[in-house]
Amino acid sequence: MIIVAKTVEEKFLQIDGNKIRYLESGNSKNTIVLLHGLGASAERWLNVLPIFSKHYSVIVPDLIGFGLSDKPTIDYTPELFSDFLEKFFAQIGIVRPNLIGSSLGGQIAATYTSSHAEEIEKLVLVSPAGAMTQSTPALDAYVMAALYPNEQTAKNAFELMEGSGEEVPQDIITGFIERMQLPNAKLAFMSTVLGLKNSKPITTKLSSITIPTLIIWGSVDPVIPIDYSGSFISSLQDCRFFRMDGCGHTPYVQDPDTFASKVLEFLNGA
Template identity: 35%
Template sequence: MKTAVEERRINVSGLTTRYFTAGNDGLPLVLLHGDAASALDWSWVLPTLADTHRVYAPDFPGFGDSSKPNREYSPEFLMQFVTDFLKAIGIERAVLVGNSLGGLVALRFALSHSEQIAALVLVDSSGLGYSVTPLLSQFTLPSYGEAMITWCKTPLGAKQRSLLRAAVFFAHPSKVPDVWLAEQERMAQMPGFLEATLSSLRAQLNVFGQSQVLLDSLPQLQMPTLVVWGSNDLIFSKDQAQTAASRLQQGHLALIPDCGHLPHVERPELFAAALSHFLTGVAS
């Protein structure tokens, strides 16, 4: 029987933060979602991971059901949020798992707070190469992103946005869970969500590709690090995963076959198995 997942809210430096948690024992796992997403993305693997660990999956500020202040959503701001969140829930040391934007934030945190990180997991992470699909980088163009926000806040625009994201983020868009599509539609119509999404995209990208690339910093990491990648990721090429893993002192690579940018949603069994295998080695 799968472990029950609780939804909670906590004040983190003045911001109401929703998070999911499950499990009782084992090294804490903190799961950080990607841009234009929420902690719901982890719900396909969270109960399984909670069988052996205490798991926490927060909504970043600006996303999901957390507060959405009118501000810049830079990786630096989100890294500070992670610092404050861990302090608020009393975690001194954990395994940090980040997907896409969450991976970039996790990587920055590990480089700055290595003593708090037992292990690091980068899932189709930003910051490991310059190339990115033009479907995302075009939002950095002046006025284009703002025009898309206006359209995507309408019911029809929110639905079209959800379906377009499914086509880009999954290897098999026709099999995307209805719950995931509904969450994307719901969030698009929430005040402040698309503005936060655009702000965070522009902090990571320019019209030519990724602007925050940390490949040269990877050899500094002392902790075991797993790089997990969907082999058919259209957002970031799997070559970025292979290059990143080769630069890590304790690097491990897991390519998830027939999978796009969100392996924890599209291939949850394979993702959970790869992560559990890695964590078993960390524990030993």
């Protein structure tokens, strides 16, 4: 487990009998909720959390099935995660947050917002899943690392996902290995992969999202290539787009200052 900064509180709550872990920072009346991607945890957002928490209250859950949240034996579908998010908001009392989701988290955020648009202030999708029709070598490597979590498979996967050729921090590799060795972690991971594969393209739901939306995509994302951004941009009614040059699948990890700057600019109405 990664130790988080003292300004970040680690908290737990219960949803349908399952323990859910989340991080919280900041004390503004305006809220940002950050949703991580497949196989990740709240720690994935630690590079930008201190920047956002200067201006907003920031809440970062470990999605059910991931991180240190419980991993019940259920079918992990986009609809399940959307339902989870609704219950999570109700449990904490979150009202009209700004919702930011990366990869799987982006698909969850879009799915939720498509039927709860009046409950979200603004939406940010970072290399969102849900439109890609076939796998990529980087995604295949990531699935292999989840099934066989060791130093070699994880390092290979994250180096491919990085996309820029820069060295991947060791704590990211170690954290992933530790998470995938937790009870039921592989089951939840693979059930989510199958749930995504068998779901309808998220683009069928995007036209119902009327709130301002920002799409951010790494220009060299090898997991979900930037070519898929077009289907999101053309389907959303009120969309802005920012390409993060030289970044792979997680630009908020690789270039947190630029990422946070663009998000805050968008959230503040610029």
